[in-house]
Every structure is written in C-alpha cells, then in structure tokens.
Amino acid sequence: MKPELKAYADRLNKKLLAQLEEVPSSKLAKVSKIVAEELETAQVDAGEAVGLICAESIGEQGTQMTLDTFHFAGVAEMNVTMGLPRLIEILDGRKLIKTPMMEIFLKSPYNKGKDVRELARKLKATKVGDLVKEYSMNIAELKLQLTMDEDKMKTWGVTPAALSKAISKGVKAKVKMDGNVVEVKLKDDSDLSALYALRGTINEIQAAGIKGISQVLTVERGEEFLIITSGTNLKKVLELEFVDGERTTTNDLYEIAKVLGIEAARQAIINEVDRVIDAQGLSIDTRHVLLVADTMTVSGSIKGITRYGVVSEKSSVLARASFETPIKHLINATLAGERDPLNSVVENVMLNQLIPVGTGLPKLNMEKKK
Amino acid sequence: MEPTKHAIVPKHTKVSDKEKQDLLDTYGITLRELPRILIKDPGLGKLDVKEGDVVKVARTSPTAGESFFFRRVVAT
Incomplete structure (x- = not known):
C-alpha cells in the first residue's frame, strides 16, 4: 500500500483503496481526501428508515x-x-418452488465437451417402469415377469446387475434375473392383490440417476459445457466425482x-x-x-x-398485529400476558406518538443526582 | 466435497473472547442482539465452536469489496 493511502486505511473500504492504488502519487493525497469526504457524506444517517x-x-x-x-x-x-x-x-x-432447477458445472476435461451427454443421462432419475417393455403375470405361482427394453437400458446406462439389485432392495420378494427378463416371486401364502400392488411398487423403483432430477439438458455457455437440470438434489450432485462442486448451484x-x-x-x-x-x-x-x-x-x-416469517419474529405485539391477522395476535398476546415496550415504529404510529426514526430518534437522558 | 469450499460460502472464523467483548462494546449491544447461526450450520465446517461463541464472516461485498459480519452460535 502506498504511504499516502495508509492514513485512509481505516476510513475507506477495500474496493475504494484498490481503485486509489492506480491514482498517480502526485495527486493521491488530494484525491484520497476528497474520496474519503464523499464517502462520509454518502453514508446513511443514524435513524434513517432504510x-x-x-x-x-x-x-x-x-x-x-x-x-x-x-x-x-x-x-x-x-x-x-x-x-x-x-x-x-x-x-x-x-x-x-414452481420450477426447481440446477446448474451443474463440470470439471476438466468434461467441461470442454467430453462425454457430456453421457454424464447428463447418468443424472436423470430413471424409474424401472420407464424401462419395461412387457409385463406378464402368473397368478397361479404368484410371479411377475418383466421384459426389459434393452435399448432403453443402454441409453440410460442401467446394467442388469444394478437393476436386479435396485429391485430386490425395493420389494420384499425373490428377484431372479435372466437375460433381459426379471422374475419377481412373492411368498406362497401372499394375497393375489399383493401381486397387483407389486407391479405398482416396482414401477416406481429408481433404477438409475439421482432422485429428484426429472430432466437434463447440456448447454454450451461461453467456453464451457454445463448441465442444466429440472428438479434439484444439491447434496447428491455435489458428491459426484465429475462435478465442479465449487460452482454448481440450485x-x-x-x-x-x-x-x-x-x-x-x-x-x-x-x-x-x-x-x-x-x-x-x-x-x-x-x-x-x-x-x-x-x-x-x-x-x-x-x-x-x-x-409466518420475519413478521412473526418481531418482538412487539402491536407491530405483529398491524401486519396481518390482528385478532389472532392480540388474543395470543393477552393469554400469554405479553408486554409491549413500544420501542419501534408501527406501534408508536398506532398510539399517535413520536416514532423513533430520523429526528424522532434522539432522546434526552438525565443523570440522577447522587 | 466440503461445503466450505463452495464459491458462495464465505470464510467463517471463530472470534476470541477479547474481540467478542470489543465488538459488543463498539456497537453498544448485548450478545443476544447479534444475528444468529445454527451450531449445525454446514458453513461452519470443522470450526470448533459451541453455543454462545461468535463467528466472524468475511463476505465479499459488491459495494465495499470486503465486509465483516458477526453471528452468534445458537443450538436451535
């Protein structure tokens, strides 16, 4: 820091100091003085109703x-x-919120476009129901057979092993995997209605991707590629290895x-x-x-x-009552025996008193004689 | 990933007892009047704080370049 500026280190902020560094030394003392004065006059006065x-x-x-x-x-x-x-x-x-979305930034080399589409697909939550080509129900043996769509499984990056693991985790039944056919068998003493319910449960099981993310898009912004999603799950996305966790937001x-x-x-x-x-x-x-x-x-x-938010945090009963639902607040305050010291603005307006703002703020205090 | 490494999380540091007293004296306030931060707040990271401590937050401000903000650690 230049010696002329040191005197102003306390009075000016970091941004102004950085800008003043560029002023030539001959004029620095004069400029700094004017800047400091300008800053002081521009500051908000005490008691201003900001x-x-x-x-x-x-x-x-x-x-x-x-x-x-x-x-x-x-x-x-x-x-x-x-x-x-x-x-x-x-x-x-x-x-x-109406449209939750995320902006996922990627680490190098993915942010230059490498495998972006594949990574984006990995994020999308895919349900088992989206991958099934055909159902067949065996009522006599209480079995449900799902024929999977191999093309779809490949597109969304679901392996048969991962699929059978996901299904066995989600249902209380025996799961057998044979090629692209999944066979789920209920216990022998189960009800027939359980078999119908089973189909619904299996459809909703998540086979791949991140829960909550319903749509993915790859976008080129400036020099790099990023993934925009509809639906958010910040915690899970930040755990992913290819994601630039420092900039990814929702x-x-x-x-x-x-x-x-x-x-x-x-x-x-x-x-x-x-x-x-x-x-x-x-x-x-x-x-x-x-x-x-x-x-x-x-x-x-x-x-x-x-x-329900900031207004409920106010300490004054009358201030809360003046915003919305006054009767509720007044009744509750009466029941709780609340006191209102009339420290703030609204309650004093209600009582036709001087409000503690601007020139109404200073008060006269007298010291008691000992 | 550590939450504290994210670009929008400013640096949090614990304030010593002496600085804490200076702060309260400067503004003429009591500890209860400071803004609060929950003890389980992820922004605190591995900071060793307990209830009643004061945390200093170094924000990057669009108007001042850098500004400091103080929060009292609370349980709920």
Whole structure:
C-alpha cells in the first residue's frame, strides 16, 4: 500500500483503496481526501428508515415487471419461472418452488465437451417402469415377469446387475434375473392383490440417476459445457466425482441453506433476485437487495417476508398485529400476558406518538443526582 | 466435497473472547442482539465452536469489496 493511502486505511473500504492504488502519487493525497469526504457524506444517517426505502425501491420496480413471463434457459423445452412470480417466491421464502432447477458445472476435461451427454443421462432419475417393455403375470405361482427394453437400458446406462439389485432392495420378494427378463416371486401364502400392488411398487423403483432430477439438458455457455437440470438434489450432485462442486448451484434456497449453510443462502437470495431484475431489464441498487437478504437470514434460517416469517419474529405485539391477522395476535398476546415496550415504529404510529426514526430518534437522558 | 469450499460460502472464523467483548462494546449491544447461526450450520465446517461463541464472516461485498459480519452460535 502506498504511504499516502495508509492514513485512509481505516476510513475507506477495500474496493475504494484498490481503485486509489492506480491514482498517480502526485495527486493521491488530494484525491484520497476528497474520496474519503464523499464517502462520509454518502453514508446513511443514524435513524434513517432504510427498510422503508428498501421496500419502496423494490416495490416500485415490481410494478414495472411483466406478469407471468417464462424465460427459456438458453434452450427450448425447459421453463423457468422468472419475473414477478419468481421474485415473490424468493422474498416470501417459499419452501416449494414452481420450477426447481440446477446448474451443474463440470470439471476438466468434461467441461470442454467430453462425454457430456453421457454424464447428463447418468443424472436423470430413471424409474424401472420407464424401462419395461412387457409385463406378464402368473397368478397361479404368484410371479411377475418383466421384459426389459434393452435399448432403453443402454441409453440410460442401467446394467442388469444394478437393476436386479435396485429391485430386490425395493420389494420384499425373490428377484431372479435372466437375460433381459426379471422374475419377481412373492411368498406362497401372499394375497393375489399383493401381486397387483407389486407391479405398482416396482414401477416406481429408481433404477438409475439421482432422485429428484426429472430432466437434463447440456448447454454450451461461453467456453464451457454445463448441465442444466429440472428438479434439484444439491447434496447428491455435489458428491459426484465429475462435478465442479465449487460452482454448481440450485435455485432452491432451502436446499442451499441445508447443504451449504445460512451465509451461502444469503448470497443465493442476492444472486436470484439480481437475476430476476437483470432479466427484466430493470435496475435496483444492490444495497436494497442486501438488506432484504440480511433480514431474511438473521435468525440462522431462511424467513420469508410474510406473517409466518420475519413478521412473526418481531418482538412487539402491536407491530405483529398491524401486519396481518390482528385478532389472532392480540388474543395470543393477552393469554400469554405479553408486554409491549413500544420501542419501534408501527406501534408508536398506532398510539399517535413520536416514532423513533430520523429526528424522532434522539432522546434526552438525565443523570440522577447522587 | 466440503461445503466450505463452495464459491458462495464465505470464510467463517471463530472470534476470541477479547474481540467478542470489543465488538459488543463498539456497537453498544448485548450478545443476544447479534444475528444468529445454527451450531449445525454446514458453513461452519470443522470450526470448533459451541453455543454462545461468535463467528466472524468475511463476505465479499459488491459495494465495499470486503465486509465483516458477526453471528452468534445458537443450538436451535
């Protein structure tokens, strides 16, 4: 670091310091002084209602968004919720999202296109039912014979050994494999209806791939190839050897929180919101998005901006009651004998008192005479 | 793969008792007022923390380059 800059090390942030490094030494002292002054005046004052400004800033842009837009993730045949519905989904902290998807980055040499299609196929969850060509039921001997489709098995990379293992794991019956015919025999004292139920159970058994991944696509982005999936299973995918675990992501925030932690979830919220805004050609200052992401993750787990999420965390009864379902909150607070110290904004507005924001924040304190 | 190696997981470090006290004094707050992190959070990795400890998170910030955030470790 240049000696002129050292004096400002505490007052300026890392990004500004890095930019100032490029200023010629002769002007550095003067420029740094101006930058530091500018930064100080640009900072938010104590008592500023940042949350309100944030809500307005995101809300106004929200009105400009097109409703129900579907964006194609580079290639056809995969819908991804974008626009306002997706923004609501993220900020509400929905557990079940409309279109879960993953972006799987690959390690070298696969990211240059080697075997990408084969790897992608390996990921897709394939059920036994998808591979069966013919069923035949032997009622007298309580046997079910499945003739497998060899071509399909080859395409999805299912070996006969793996198939018989998967089936014997999934059902309580004897499994015999002969060429491409699987024979499943129930115990002699079983009911006939059990045989019919067996067929349903076997169809649903997963033969290959990763649970939850229903569709795969290979996409070329810039210099490299990646796999986009519909359906997500971050934990299982990160365990795969050919996957670049450092960049692979999903759009399911709860899954990120579970697998990578709350700080990663915060970053994911920011990335997802930014993506929606960018796709719509709008711009929201990132500080507003940062504030929302921080608010949603303070408690250590994701809380949506709803009455079940961040609002339920508020300490004031009146503040909670003023958002939604007031009677419920007031009754519960009465039963629990809650106190409201009137520390925040909404409850003071309700009681027609000065709110602790801006110039309403400073208070006069007197020291007691001893 | 270790979750801590993922690109979107910032570095978490444990804060010493002295730094913890300095932090609380600087902002004039009590430990209870800090944001929380669950003790089983995967982002903590192999960090040796217990309930009541404070974790420092070094985030990469789009506005400041790098920013530090503090979380209190809680059981639930």
